[in-house]
Amino acid sequence: DSGVTQTPKHLITATGQRVTLRCSPRSGDLSVYWYQQSLDQGLQFLIQYYNGEERAKGNILERFSAQQFPDLHSELNLSSLELGDSALYFCASTGLAGGTGELFFGEGSRLTVL
Amino acid sequence: AQSVAQPEDQVNVAEGNPLTVKCTYSVSGNPYLFWYVQYPNRGLQFLLKYITGDNLVKGSYGFEAEFNKSQTSFHLKKPSALVSDSALYFCAVRDPMEYGNKLVFGAGTILRVKS
Numbered sequence: 001d002s003g004v005t006q007t008p009k010h011l012i013t014a015t016g017q018r019v020t021l022r023c024s025p026r027s028g029d030l031s032v033y034w035y036q037q038s039l040d041q042g043l044q045f046l047i048q049y050y051n052g053e054e055r056a057k058g059n060i061l062e063r064f065s066a067q068q069f070p071d072l073h074s075e076l077n078l079s080s081l082e083l084g085d086s087a088l089y090f091c092a093s094t095g096l097a098g099g100t101g102e103l104f105f106g107e108g109s110r111l112t113v114l
Numbered sequence: 115a116q117s118v119a120q121p122e123d124q125v126n127v128a129e130g131n132p133l134t135v136k137c138t139y140s141v142s143g144n145p146y147l148f149w150y151v152q153y154p155n156r157g158l159q160f161l162l163k164y165i166t167g168d169n170l171v172k173g174s175y176g177f178e179a180e181f182n183k184s185q186t187s188f189h190l191k192k193p194s195a196l197v198s199d200s201a202l203y204f205c206a207v208r209d210p211m212e213y214g215n216k217l218v219f220g221a222g223t224i225l226r227v228k229s
Contacts, residue, residue: 002157033216043204043219056214090157099208099215100165102148105157 003027006091006106014114018079021109025072025093031055032074033094033103034066038087049074081113116141116209118220127195129229135190137205137220146208147188148217149179151201158204164188175199195227 003026013019025032034046036059045058049068060066063081068074078085088110092103117140127133139145146165150158162173169181179190188205202224206217 002159004157031215035219042221045216045218048214048216056212056216058216092158094215099146099210100163102160102163103158103217104160105150107157 002104002106004091004093004104004106006089006109008109009107010110010112012112012114013081015081015083017081017113018077019081019111021076021078021089021091021111023074023076023091023093023106025074025091026095026104029093029095029104030072031094032068032072033092034060034074034076035090035092036087037090037108041087043090046076078111081111083113086111086113116145116207116212116218118205118207118218120203120205120220120223122223123221124224124226126226126228129197129227130194133192133195133199133225133227135203135205135223135225137188137190138186139188139205139207140186141207141209143209143211145188146210147179147181148206148208149173149177149188149190150204150206150219152204152222153201161190161203195225197227197229200225200227 005024030051033048046060048056066076088108092105094101148163149161164181172178205220
């Protein structure tokens, strides 16, 4: 158990809908990262938050947004869903400063868009 | 921008034989390098990392990796493979000069260990 909790584990929805994925980082970790894993794109970095502030942005679509709350949990919002958004979405956290720390990953949220 | 290449989609090895999963990287400065393993329907688990120091890094489950700066490689190795090592392996790199400290992952290599 990595200590990172993601909900829901599975989600099935229709095109055009909006969903919210939730992540609770390891206790004490200030950084949260979101990744998307799909068969054709592999593991893609979406966005990072540090102590409530956006720190880095990757290949995140404009239809997607995220935030980190004062209690450090994070949410990834996916809107106007398309079939191609079907993927496994991972949250990860780290607590070590200076970039030397490994990321601890949650079990992921599997999104299926029909 | 940093990048990682894992040239083999799949590696097959017999149980008890040594295994190597290859990784090469590209980064502007000195890299931070990581290996992760993913079992079916699970999250990624950290195996080992190279930050600085000894080029041979030892990690979990008997795995080790060798950092080679001249060849820009960070190959994952294990002296004796187990069937339970069968999984998807990811190499990742972080550029310490880049703001944000994100990890960039390779495409992954499927390791199949046959008994």
